[in-house]
Every structure is written in structure tokens, then in C-alpha cells.
Amino acid sequence: MRRVDTVPRSIRDYGGLIGEGAVAEIEALAAPLRGSRVLHLNATAYGGGVAEMLPTLVSLSRGLGIEAEWHVLEAENDFFDLTKRLHNGLQGMEVEILPTDRSLYLSTLERNMQVFQRDWDFVVVHDPQPVGLLGLLDGRRTGRWIWRCHIDTSTPGNAAIDFLAPFMGYFELAVYSMPGYVTPRLGNMRTEFVFPSINPLTPKNEPLSPALARQILACRFGISNAQPLIVQVSRFDPWKDPLGVIDSYRQAKRRIKDVQLALAGNIADDDPEGIEYHARTLEHAAGDPDIHVLSTLDRLSRDELTHALEINAFQSGADVVVQKSTREGFGLVVAEAMWKRTPVVGGRVGGIVEQIEDGVNGYLVTSVEECADRVVELLKSPRRRREMGERARETVRERFLTPRHLSDYLRIFRSLA
Numbered sequence: 001m002r003r004v005d006t007v008p009r010s011i012r013d014y015g016g017l018i019g020e021g022a023v024a025e026i027e028a029l030a031a032p033l034r035g036s037r038v039l040h041l042n043a044t045a046y047g048g049g050v051a052e053m054l055p056t057l058v059s060l061s062r063g064l065g066i067e068a069e070w071h072v073l074e075a076e077n078d079f080f081d082l083t084k085r086l087h088n089g090l091q092g093m094e095v096e097i098l099p100t101d102r103s104l105y106l107s108t109l110e111r112n113m114q115v116f117q118r119d120w121d122f123v124v125v126h127d128p129q130p131v132g133l134l135g136l137l138d139g140r141r142t143g144r145w146i147w148r149c150h151i152d153t154s155t156p157g158n159a160a161i162d163f164l165a166p167f168m169g170y171f172e173l174a175v176y177s178m179p180g181y182v183t184p185r186l187g188n189m190r191t192e193f194v195f196p197s198i199n200p201l202t203p204k205n206e207p208l209s210p211a212l213a214r215q216i217l218a219c220r221f222g223i224s225n226a227q228p229l230i231v232q233v234s235r236f237d238p239w240k241d242p243l244g245v246i247d248s249y250r251q252a253k254r255r256i257k258d259v260q261l262a263l264a265g266n267i268a269d270d271d272p273e274g275i276e277y278h279a280r281t282l283e284h285a286a287g288d289p290d291i292h293v294l295s296t297l298d299r300l301s302r303d304e305l306t307h308a309l310e311i312n313a314f315q316s317g318a319d320v321v322v323q324k325s326t327r328e329g330f331g332l333v334v335a336e337a338m339w340k341r342t343p344v345v346g347g348r349v350g351g352i353v354e355q356i357e358d359g360v361n362g363y364l365v366t367s368v369e370e371c372a373d374r375v376v377e378l379l380k381s382p383r384r385r386r387e388m389g390e391r392a393r394e395t396v397r398e399r400f401l402t403p404r405h406l407s408d409y410l411r412i413f414r415s416l417a
Contacts, residue, residue: 001071001073001112003069004071034064036413037067037068037069037118037143038067039115041126042073047267047296048271052198060406073108073129086129088160089238090151090164091152092155097159109136117219119143122416123144125147126148126335127149128164135170144172144417145170150177152328153181153183165187171189173190174186195404195405196402197402200402204336205387208309208316217229221292229315230252230261231265231322233321235267235271235274236263237271239327241347245371248371249372251368251369253290260292262399264292264310265295316342318337321333323346324365330350334401338355338392343363343378344356
């Protein structure tokens with residue numbers, strides 16, 4: 001297992017955004033937890049929402065005097081192929097679990113046990129990849145164990161449930177993004193609900209004017225700054241429906257001839273399926289010069305800072321951001337775009353519906369045709385885009401910034417302690 005380096009950060013850095021009263025409340029929540037040892041475990045330090053959130057949550061915890069660390073599993077591709085099948089299965093897909101998968105899963109986790117040579121007060125296990133670790137500890141277990149589920153498990157497939165359920169009984173608490181995601185088939189442990197969040201003070205979310213953003217996109221990726229731009233930022237994944245986004249763009253293009261589309265996203269270290277779906281997306285684009293399919297396999301940078309600035313440019317420079325997911329645990333990219341005052345057309349699924357109030361701060365859609373209609377409506381009305389964008393930013397400021405997320409964790413730790 002590999003530790004991801006983080007540096008302490010002060011919660012007072014956020015006072016100008018959340019108010020000094022909120023800062024003082026977080027400091028008071030943290031005071032009894034000073035010196036507590038907190039371990040966050042997940043599968044990768046690169047790609048996806050968990051890897052986006054943990055650096056800030058851990059850094060702010062350390063700034064409050066909590067001994068927080070973040071460690072990631074070290075594993076081969078066959079393990080990540082299995083855990084991606086489990087991920088898809090939890091989201092409702094019937095997946096195949098092979099007779100050899102259990103031994104592969106447990107043998108990989110056994111090679112990642114060194115982090116438990118010390119004691120922990122709280123262990124937060126993110127998503128299905130590391131859940132078997134607790135069972136392997138037997139009598140060596142220390143601390144209070146929490147499973148943090150970031151995905152939509154409202155209608156899980158049987159194979160994934162049958163594989164994971166035996167491990168879940170060891171946990172004391174499960175944290176879901178929404179009540180609708182709870183499935184008793186994964187165990188009847190105590191549950192809490194915590195919305196994910198974005199960090200407004202990172203390079204990805206700091207202010208970038210639309211004009212400068214479009215210049216960056218033109219220079220780096222050849223995207224015309226004279227044509228309307230639709231953007232989807234996401235993993236290349238069937239649940240994000242990039243093929244459906246292309247279909248919606250094609251319908252919109254019949255009414256707005258010069259519109260262009262950018263599909264931009266990383267391919268995470270724990271997602272072998274992403275390479276295959278990236279290839280399918282390129283094939284579906286069929287050489288259209290106004291469709292730009294960009295990933296960390298080719299034109300998007302894998303350097304953390306450069307990549308963050310590139311994604312900021314896409315979200316700040318877009319006329320409309322689309323997140324046409326068919327299942328979505330939460331959808332941090334929606335909050336990111338909303339924070340940048342860019343109107344979002346999102347799938348009416350999962351956590352997207354918690355962020356977008358249809359017709360007020362964005363639009364919710366259920367089909368290719370509806371998505372195209374809403375995109376065209378927004379492209380034809382700059383005033384509508386501005387009004388929605390302002391309301392969207394205020395929604396994120398009130399509900400989906402990191403300090404609120406941190407305070408939720410502090411309350412959970414205190415309730416367990």
C-alpha cells in the first residue's frame with residue numbers, strides 16, 4: 001500500500017467563502033478529535049471523484065490537529081478489472097464473477113496489510129476495492145471502521161452483492177451520498193448521508209474568465225473560440241453515456257450549424273474499461289472535425305496541475321456543460337461547472353438531481369432528444385445562461401464546498417468516539 005503525501009492546510013483559508021462563524025464551528029467540532037489517527041483507504045490517487053476530494057479533506061484534517069493519512073492499494077490490472085466489475089455490478093449491471101476472483105481479491109489485499117502495523121482510531125474505506133481488508137485483520141482490528149460508498153447502489157446486481165456482502169458485516173457504519181442508495185443486502189449497519197464536495201481553492205476551481213479559457217482551448221486543443229461549445233467532462237465510462245452526448249450534439253447541430261462538442265476526461269489507474277470505452281467514443285464520433293475527444297491517453301496532460309487548469313478551461317469556457325449520465329453516484333463535475341457559473345444540462349439520475357433544480361439553476365433530462373432541446377435553448381439565450389449560472393454558483397456555495405463535507409466527517413467521528 002502506498003501513502004499519498006498531503007500537507008496541512010488551515011480551515012481559515014475558507015473564511016471568505018463560508019464566513020468566520022462556519023470556520024469557528026468546524027474548529028470547535030475538531031477540538032475533541034485532536035491527535036486522533038484517521039486512515040482513508042481507496043484504490044487510486046488519480047482519476048475520479050474520490051481522488052479529487054481526499055487531498056483536501058486530509059489536508060484540512062491535519063491542519064485541525066488530526067493525524068490523518070491517505071493510502072492507496074497497490075495492485076495489478078486483473079484486480080482492477082475485478083473491482084470495476086464489482087463497481088458496475090453495484091450500480092445495477094449483472095456482471096460475471098469468476099471462480100478465481102475471490103482468491104485474487106483476497107490475495108491482493110493481503111499484500112496491502114502493512115498499513116495496519118500501527119493502530120488507527122478511525123478507518124474510512126472508500127468504495128468496494130478495499131472492503132475485504134477488515135476481515136483479514138481478525139483479532140488485530142483497531143479503531144472504528146466506516147464504509148464510504150460513493151456510487152449508486154439503489155438497484156445492485158446479484159453477483160456483486162453476493163461477492164461483497166460477506167465482508168460488509170465487519171463495518172460499524174456506512175456512509176452514502178443519498179438515502180435512496182442504501183441497500184440492506186449489503187448489511188444492516190448504521191447509516192449516515194454525506195454529500196460529496198468540491199474544493200473552491202484548487203487550480204481546477206479558481207476563477208478563470210471565459211475569454212481566457214477559450215484562448216487556452218484554442219491554443220492547446222484547436223477548439224474554435226468563434227463557435228458555440230458544448231462540453232462534457234467525465235471518465236470514459238458507459239454510465240456517463242458519451243455516445244448519447246454525441247447523439248444529442250448531432251441533433252443540436254441540425255439547428256445550430258456551427259456548434260462544436262468537446263468530450264474531455266481522464267482514464268483512472270483503476271479503470272481498465274476506460275481505454276475500451278474511449279475507443280468506442282472515438283469510433284462513434286466518426287471523424288467529425290467539430291467533435292473533440294480528449295483524454296489522458298493522448299492530448300490531456302497527466303501532470304496534476306496542468307490537467308486541473310485544462311479542465312478548468314473546458315468548464316469555464318463552455319457555453320453549456322452536459323453531464324448526461326445514466327447512473328451517477330453524485331457527479332462532482334456538475335458542481336465544478338456550476339461553481340464556474342456555467343449552465344449544466346444533466347441526466348435526471350442519482351446525485352445530479354440533488355445539485356440541479358430543473359429550470360432554475362440548470363436542466364434535468366432523460367433522453368437524447370430532451371438533452372438536445374435544452375442545449376439549443378441555452379445556446380440561443382445568453383441571458384438565460386447568465387441567470388442560471390449565477391443561481392448555480394450560489395447553490396454550490398451553500399451546499400457543496402469542502403468545509404461542509406469536512407464538518408460532516410467530524411460529526412460522524414465524534415458520534416463513533
